[in-house]
Amino acid sequence: MKRCGWVKLSDPLYVEYHDKEWGKPLHGERELFELLSLECQQAGLSWLTVLHKREAYRGAFGNFDISFCAALRDEEIEKILQEKNVIKNRAKLLAIRDNARAALEVIKEFGSLDFYFWNRVDHHPLLHSIPHYKEAPCHNELSDNLAKEMKKRGFKFIGSVTLYSFLQAAGIINDHEDDCDFKS
Template sequence: MKRCSWVKMTNPLYIAYHDQEWGQPLHDEHALFELLCMETYQAGLSWETILNKRDAFRQAFHGYDLNTVAQMTDAELEEILQNPDVIRNRLKIFATRANAQAFLKIQETYGSFDSYIWSYVDNQAIVNSVADYRTAPAKTDLSEQISKDMKKQGFKFVGPVCVYSFLQAAGLVNDHEDECELKDLAE
């Protein structure tokens, strides 16, 4: 199978992530929250590191149950910081709770986070021609706009590069390489 050239073929988690998740239009609230959290953890680190620690993060954050995460105490977050199986960055760990709270407020205001985020692309994925992943942008005017609004809504670690990665991963932007067999399937 021809995949995007960024896929690390020696890591089964990476292959599965590309083949089953990345770039597929995502509308499930729970999955959108988990993916947003993963993207915030990734800032400054490799995606492979995040994938390898994904299960530990799920366990630490109660399966990303929004209400539970939003109500976590400082003491519970401090305990997560002692766990060597997660990324022990205080700002990122505490941002998870803040982002759960902001996510819930978005749901109240817009009916769902899905409605909120997909409204930015008129509920239709943006399909880009990408000959080589290194030519895809790290951020766009759209990710700048969304980042700015998300920060106003109380989200943390959602700079324009993080937001663009999230848009790609959640299928709002289809940046599968043109030769990738999943390019048309993600539309």
């Protein structure tokens, strides 16, 4: 089986993530919000680090229920900061709450996060030709413009590179390598 070159074959969780999640069209409020939140946690770290902490984040943040996250108080964030398997960065943890609040406003205006993101690509994934993963862009015009807009809407830890990574992972942009068996 041929996979993208970035997959660490020695880590079964990473292999499973690539094979079953990464680049597959993702829909649903909770699912998109979870992915966006985790991508924001990745800033300055490896995705593998965040992936191994995902279950702890799900437990700490009410399975990424947007209303639950938006209602978190500062003292609850402080408690989460003490948990064993979350990244010990107060600003990143507060960003999950702040982004949930911004997401609720987006949902109010656009009807859903799904529509908000997928409408940017006419509800069809952008398919790029990627001979080797190191040739994939780290941002594009879509991620540049969307990051600017989202920052104006109050989202935190959302730069163009982070957003491009989110768009790839959510399948909005398909950057599987050309010879990867999971490119569709």
